[in-house]
Amino acid sequence: MAGQNISDIIEAYLKQILAAEQQIEINRSEVAAQFNCVPSQINYVIKTRFTTQQGYLVESKRGGGGYIRIEKMQFCDQDHYLDRLIKAIGTQITLSRTLMALQQLIETELLSEREARLLATMLTDEALQINDQRVAETVRANMLVALVDGLRYR
Amino acid sequence: MAGQNISDIIEAYLKQILAAEQQIEINRSEVAAQFNCVPSQINYVIKTRFTTQQGYLVESKRGGGGYIRIEKMQFCDQDHYLDRLIKAIGTQITLSRTLMALQQLIETELLSEREARLLATMLTDEALQINDQRVAETVRANMLVALVDGLRYR
DNA sequence: ATAATGAAGGTCAATGATGGTCAAAAATCA
DNA sequence: TGATTTTTGACCATCATTGACCTTCATTAT
Numbered sequence: 001m002a003g004q005n006i007s008d009i010i011e012a013y014l015k016q017i018l019a020a021e022q023q024i025e026i027n028r029s030e031v032a033a034q035f036n037c038v039p040s041q042i043n044y045v046i047k048t049r050f051t052t053q054q055g056y057l058v059e060s061k062r063g064g065g066g067y068i069r070i071e072k073m074q075f076c077d078q079d080h081y082l083d084r085l086i087k088a089i090g091t092q093i094t095l096s097r098t099l100m101a102l103q104q105l106i107e108t109e110l111l112s113e114r115e116a117r118l119l120a121t122m123l124t125d126e127a128l129q130i131n132d133q134r135v136a137e138t139v140r141a142n143m144l145v146a147l148v149d150g151l152r153y154r
Numbered sequence: 155m156a157g158q159n160i161s162d163i164i165e166a167y168l169k170q171i172l173a174a175e176q177q178i179e180i181n182r183s184e185v186a187a188q189f190n191c192v193p194s195q196i197n198y199v200i201k202t203r204f205t206t207q208q209g210y211l212v213e214s215k216r217g218g219g220g221y222i223r224i225e226k227m228q229f230c231d232q233d234h235y236l237d238r239l240i241k242a243i244g245t246q247i248t249l250s251r252t253l254m255a256l257q258q259l260i261e262t263e264l265l266s267e268r269e270a271r272l273l274a275t276m277l278t279d280e281a282l283q284i285n286d287q288r289v290a291e292t293v294r295a296n297m298l299v300a301l302v303d304g305l306r307y308r
Numbered sequence: 309a310t311a312a313t314g315a316a317g318g319t320c321a322a323t324g325a326t327g328g329t330c331a332a333a334a335a336t337c338a
Numbered sequence: 339t340g341a342t343t344t345t346t347g348a349c350c351a352t353c354a355t356t357g358a359c360c361t362t363c364a365t366t367a368t
Contacts, residue, residue: 004219004221005217005218005219005325005353005354005355006354006355007219007353007354007355008219027316027317028316028317028318029315029316029317037355037356038355038356038357039316039317039318040317040318040319040320040355040356040357041354041355041356042317043317043318043319044353044354044355048353048354060316060317060318061316061317061362061363062315062316062317062318062361062362062363063314063315063316063317063361063362063363063364064314064315064316064363064364064365065315065316065363065364066315066316066317066362066363066364067316067317068317111272114269115268115269115272117304118265118269118272118273118301118304119272119273119276121300121301121303121304122273122276122297122298122300122301122304123297124300126206126300127296127297127299127300127301128293128296128297129293129296130293138283139282139283139284139293142281142282142283143276143277143281143282144276145281146275146276146278146280146281147272147275147276147281150271150272150275158336159335159336159343159344159345160344160345161343161344161345181326181327182326182327182328183325183326183327191345191346192345192346192347193326193327193328194327194328194329194330194345194346194347195344195345195346196327197327197328197329198343198344198345202343202344214326214327214328215326215327215352215353216325216326216327216328216351216352216353216354217324217325217326217327217351217352217353217354218324218325218326218353218354218355219325219326219353219354220325220326220327220352220353220354221326221327222327
């Protein structure tokens, strides 16, 4: 669907492997050649789609025999995971970041898709109807933190 | 009926596709070219004829390979009941009356107990952290209405 | 051991490709 | 006519692509 640009295609390719492998090691220029793009585009894809916020850990080594390793973090320790999430939310948060957080909660199976959708509906600017954007983002952050905190005890 | 102006024609074109497809992804400038109008007219059509009130969900992405996706939400009856509930909520609502509303939604099976708990967690005074009680009640009402409105579809 | 060389990966800023906003002008409606 | 809706276009924001230049590491030659 939304795979018209090369970055999306590369992202899908890598995530497909990560769905089965839990960790991959790639050669930047090889992958770039495979998708007919410049090597630095691989960095772009990683920087925008494999952030720690999104649950990925990336390491690399330069020089001969260099590599880029992408690891999908597993949230074995739920409490720590939620702590990190709350820290990431902070005291103010935009709607798009909110949606990313909810998406993560879906992936870790702490929320169902329907639940996330219900919550997203309420956290919209349209729903909140708070003129001052900063106030809106603060309220959103407060509620999101309350939600995530509440998830600890279920 | 069949509009005389371009906006109506574009609306009809998109809705005709949506009658069979449930979701479409368009390229703004392509569609604009197709109908001989400026790209921003597509935004106008969407803003006036594909609102959430009318049961549509619109997402978009800018940049290379960008798109506008329009999704037709599936309707669920209960309309009558939801209308009354929204009216009952009004423009401000206390936490206890909020909890009663959620309880009703559980009883009509529009929400599960877990969903209601999650929502209640977020709608608390502690969660909102808004000093001015009246502002808090207004925000709560706004969100609750957005939620109930969202329950019209699924 | 040291220096030179080649083989990775990293950064960043310019450019291109989309979509978004807003307000004025034009058309239409009541 | 006055109000509302539609049409346009100038200007903006965001995302993607590319390439020149930089840093790091391993290997080879001296």
